[in-house]
Amino acid sequence: MFDIESYELPNGEKPVEQFMDSLDTKMRTKALGSIDILAEYGNMLREPYSKPLGKGLFELRIKFAGDITRIFYFFFVNNKIILTNGFVKKTRKTPTSEIALALKYKTDYEGRLKGK
Secondary structure: OOEEEEOOOOOOOOHHHHHHHHOOHHHHHHHHHHHHHHHHHHHHOOOOOEEEEEOOEEEEEEEEOOEEEEEEEEEEOOOEEEEEEEEEEOOOOOOHHHHHHHHHHHHHHHHHHHOO
16 A cells, blocks of 8 residues: 655645645546555556656546546655646646646655755
8 A cells, every 4th residue: 555645835735635626526536536546556557547757757547527637646765655736638648837847846845855
């Protein structure tokens, strides 16, 4: 079993939780179920649930009815999975701006913990 944690900005905000709060009830429920599957299978989870994006970043792939949602995450020591941010997918390709934001959060998280 893996521990799931939300990335936290220095001001205490958690982008992935804000994103989850913005989803309708059915999609949020489906996303929470997918996060539970991620916690159970971790680095053994593959498509269609998860896809590697490179640089240690992955996307959790959530589909409900015709809607598609993605939540970015990465692995950290001691079976920890950090959820960074998410978005509702409207185009075929994942926007590079969303990936860049997730990578920024990953770098920040790792940097803060190295400093401790």
